[in-house]
Amino acid sequence: MTQTATKISNYEADYQAIREQRAASNPAWLTQLGDQAWTRFTELGFPTARRGNERWKYTNVAPIANASFGLSSDLVAGSDHESELRRAAPWDDEWINLVFLDGRFSKVLSNLNASDSGNGRILVNNLAEAINSGAANLEQLLAKHVKFQEDGFAALNTAFLGDGAFVQVPDGSVLQSPVNLIYLTSTSNQPTVCYPRTLVAVGKGAQATVIESYVGIKSGALNPEYFTNAVTEISLAEGAILDHYRVVSEAKQAFHVGTSRISQGHDSVFSSASFAIGATLARNDFEVLLDGPGASCNLNGLYLTADAQHMDNLISIDHAQPHTSSQLNYKGILDGKSRAVFGGQVLVRKDAQKVSAHQSDKNLLLSSQAEVDSKPSLLIYADDVQCGHGATAGHVDKDSLFYLRSRGLDADTASRMLVHAFAREVIETVKVEPLKQFLDELFLEAIPETGLKLGGAA
Amino acid sequence: MTSKNTPLLEIRGLCVSADDLEILKGVDFTVNTGEVHAIMGPNGSGKSTLVSVLAGKPEYTVTAGTVRYQGQNLLSLEPEMRARMGVFLAFQYPLELPGVRAWQFLKAAVDALRQHRGEEDMSARDFDRMLREKVKLVDIDPDLVKRAVNEGFSGGEKKRNEILQMAIMEPKLALLDETDSGLDIDALRIVSEGVNRLKNPANATVLVTHYQRILDYIAPDHVHVLLDGRIVQSGGPSLAMELEAKGYEWIREAVEASG
Numbered sequence: 219m220t221q222t223a224t225k226i227s228n229y230e231a232d233y234q235a236i237r238e239q240r241a242a243s244n245p246a247w248l249t250q251l252g253d254q255a256w257t258r259f260t261e262l263g264f265p266t267a268r269r270g271n272e273r274w275k276y277t278n279v280a281p282i283a284n285a286s287f288g289l290s291s292d293l294v295a296g297s298d299h300e301s302e303l304r305r306a307a308p309w310d311d312e313w314i315n316l317v318f319l320d321g322r323f324s325k326v327l328s329n330l331n332a333s334d335s336g337n338g339r340i341l342v343n344n345l346a347e348a349i350n351s352g353a354a355n356l357e358q359l360l361a362k363h364v365k366f367q368e369d370g371f372a373a374l375n376t377a378f379l380g381d382g383a384f385v386q387v388p389d390g391s392v393l394q395s396p397v398n399l400i401y402l403t404s405t406s407n408q409p410t411v412c413y414p415r416t417l418v419a420v421g422k423g424a425q426a427t428v429i430e431s432y433v434g435i436k437s438g439a440l441n442p443e444y445f446t447n448a449v450t451e452i453s454l455a456e457g458a459i460l461d462h463y464r465v466v467s468e469a470k471q472a473f474h475v476g477t478s479r480i481s482q483g484h485d486s487v488f489s490s491a492s493f494a495i496g497a498t499l500a501r502n503d504f505e506v507l508l509d510g511p512g513a514s515c516n517l518n519g520l521y522l523t524a525d526a527q528h529m530d531n532l533i534s535i536d537h538a539q540p541h542t543s544s545q546l547n548y549k550g551i552l553d554g555k556s557r558a559v560f561g562g563q564v565l566v567r568k569d570a571q572k573v574s575a576h577q578s579d580k581n582l583l584l585s586s587q588a589e590v591d592s593k594p595s596l597l598i599y600a601d602d603v604q605c606g607h608g609a610t611a612g613h614v615d616k617d618s619l620f621y622l623r624s625r626g627l628d629a630d631t632a633s634r635m636l637v638h639a640f641a642r643e644v645i646e647t648v649k650v651e652p653l654k655q656f657l658d659e660l661f662l663e664a665i666p667e668t669g670l671k672l673g674g675a676a
Numbered sequence: 677m678t679s680k681n682t683p684l685l686e687i688r689g690l691c692v693s694a695d696d697l698e699i700l701k702g703v704d705f706t707v708n709t710g711e712v713h714a715i716m717g718p719n720g721s722g723k724s725t726l727v728s729v730l731a732g733k734p735e736y737t738v739t740a741g742t743v744r745y746q747g748q749n750l751l752s753l754e755p756e757m758r759a760r761m762g763v764f765l766a767f768q769y770p771l772e773l774p775g776v777r778a779w780q781f782l783k784a785a786v787d788a789l790r791q792h793r794g795e796e797d798m799s800a801r802d803f804d805r806m807l808r809e810k811v812k813l814v815d816i817d818p819d820l821v822k823r824a825v826n827e828g829f830s831g832g833e834k835k836r837n838e839i840l841q842m843a844i845m846e847p848k849l850a851l852l853d854e855t856d857s858g859l860d861i862d863a864l865r866i867v868s869e870g871v872n873r874l875k876n877p878a879n880a881t882v883l884v885t886h887y888q889r890i891l892d893y894i895a896p897d898h899v900h901v902l903l904d905g906r907i908v909q910s911g912g913p914s915l916a917m918e919l920e921a922k923g924y925e926w927i928r929e930a931v932e933a934s935g
Contacts, residue, residue: 625759625785628756631784
């Protein structure tokens with residue numbers, strides 16, 4: 219505990235500095251929110267104690283707690299990173315593109331000129347701007363669904379909350395262009411941290427597509443480690459439809475902790491796909507609250523790990539109302555000595571009848587040293603429900619491999635083709651064509667060329 | 677490498693087991709170019725094992741015997757090398773490969789063959805042109821090659837897709853493992869016509885079947901009966917007719933009587 223306390227002091231100076239800097243311009247409620255969150259963080263610290271803590275049982279965050287991450291002091295140059303950005307993150311000129319460099323909005327790199335961003339009704343903005351202009355509903359929306367009282371990472375993010383994305387789709391509006399939010403971490407001389415914050419509110423009967431990308435500049439092996447502590451809050455009002463994509467393609471030396479909270483109203487439809495690659499340690503804490511009858515969500519995920527990477531997905535779905543449905547389909551590809559943790563928690567509350575919930579986590583092990591802890595779970599307190607779950611871990615199917623080899627493909631090429639095919643099932647769920655292509659190339663490139671472990675399914 | 681007198685395939689005393697169970701117990705079998713051989717036998721006689729071993733399926737263990745293909749030791753080669761040298765197995769149960777696009781798979785197969793022969797990869801356009809021609813041969817829906825390999829295909833489509841692959845790879849030694857099973861009469865005719873059109877004096881076909889029916893369409897030069905892991909009788913096309921009329925019990929009794 220004393221060690222944790224010392225390390226919290228690393229953040230203290232940054233916090234006090236930023237508080238002072240913003241106190242004059244920030245509304246009182248926001249300063250107060252920051253103070254509450256900071257106090258709570260000092261009480262909670264990081265969840266390094268894992269015994270009896272189901273949410274962190276298989277993931278050790280001591281490397282984050284013990285490092286000395288500070289806010290990036292570099293000035294946002296922006297334009298220097300344009301070519302890097304195009305390579306590292308999904309992009310299309312037709313989209314509404316918001317780029318955040320080391321946690322701060324970069325006007326130079328962004329492109330807000332897409333067709334319906336400027337029609338005055340739909341609001342796509344950076345949070346700092348929304349705060350400055352005194353956006354009236356911000357106070358009602360911020361930190362509503364993320365409970366920082368229970369979570370040190372969310373508390374820390376909320377304490378430092380200063381910039382991020384604010385996407386508001388008014389009732390009945392259909393946002394044609396995808397909103398592309400890119401959180402880019404550049405290189406620095408010392409270990410840095412940034413606190414991306416994303417707030418999405420989709421109004422009654424409104425429709426939108428939002429892409430969140432977390433990317434690091436991959437050049438240079440000697441870069442110090444960095445930490446992305448991201449929080450996303452999404453609300454869907456009655457009948458709203460949101461397609462959501464989360465892309466984590468951080469650099470090798472990155473720690474990434476993402477906390478996403480989604481709240482769905484009556485008959486709303488939330489489709490999401492999460493993709494993760496890179497990063498020393500990545501955590502995707504993703505929670506959907508089905509808070510209105512008829513609400514449904516479809517959550518897909520794909521992760522690929524190598525070397526000593528650690529990938530943790532904790533996906534929770536709360537069926538709080540009857541006639542709600544959820545589909546959860548995650549897939550992992552593990553190489554080297556990497557480790558994946560999958561926790562899927564489906565809760566069906568009492569009186570939430572006529573619920574359907576299905577979850578699956580399938581893992582492909584490319585090495586005998588890779589390891590997966592997959593723990594899908596169902597907590598059902600209603601009696602008229604349709605639920606199912608399953609988890610698998612195995613190697614490349616030997617019969618499929620023989621089929622390909624019998625047509626002249628060498629073992630490595632054939633294995634790669636099968637691994638790619640395994641990934642493709644999730645990539646194919648992406649409805650935005652340029653994003654689908656970007657992801658297909660990203661994952662194909664990451665599949666090892668040789669030495670894949672062959673043989674029977676476990 | 678191959679002289680005019682060297683058989684395309686020469687199997688001597690082949691013994692094969694799987695999971696410590698002996699399946700083939702000394703098979704002798706020779707195939708020359710230009711020939712069509714039919715191997716008939718009841719279920720469990722070892723027909724599929726024989727052609728699978730020739731294609732290099734890993735789970736079998738060869739315990740004795742030799743297999744020479746164009747004079748070379750076939751058993752020492754990896755499955756992909758056998759394919760590149762012209763050995764092709766049409767699977768009894770073609771696998772579904774979700775996520776593997778048929779077009780990419782077929783192109784990779786052709787590229788592997790061409791690289792083996794020291795030729796350049798085919799351009800996508802040339803490959804498409806070639807594919808269009810071959811697709812006609814097996815009367816397959818051209819859109820199937822845009823989909824994942826065999827995924828959601830009917831039994832007949834899967835078998836036709838095997839013959840499409842064969843047409844694309846132009847093997848020297850085609851091994852057809854119960855290609856007739858599960859086919860209705862129209863599909864059987866289409867598949868057989870495809871096989872017949874691919875036949876030429878420089879290649880050979882070995883077809884494994886339970887029933888005589890397919891032999892009405894693909895006329896064999898030689899018919900062999902495989903029983904309990906051994907070829908117990910060989911003859912001309914009339915042997916197949918006799919088997920169809922009298923059943924496998926007849927030959928079993930005949931073998932036991934003579935043995």
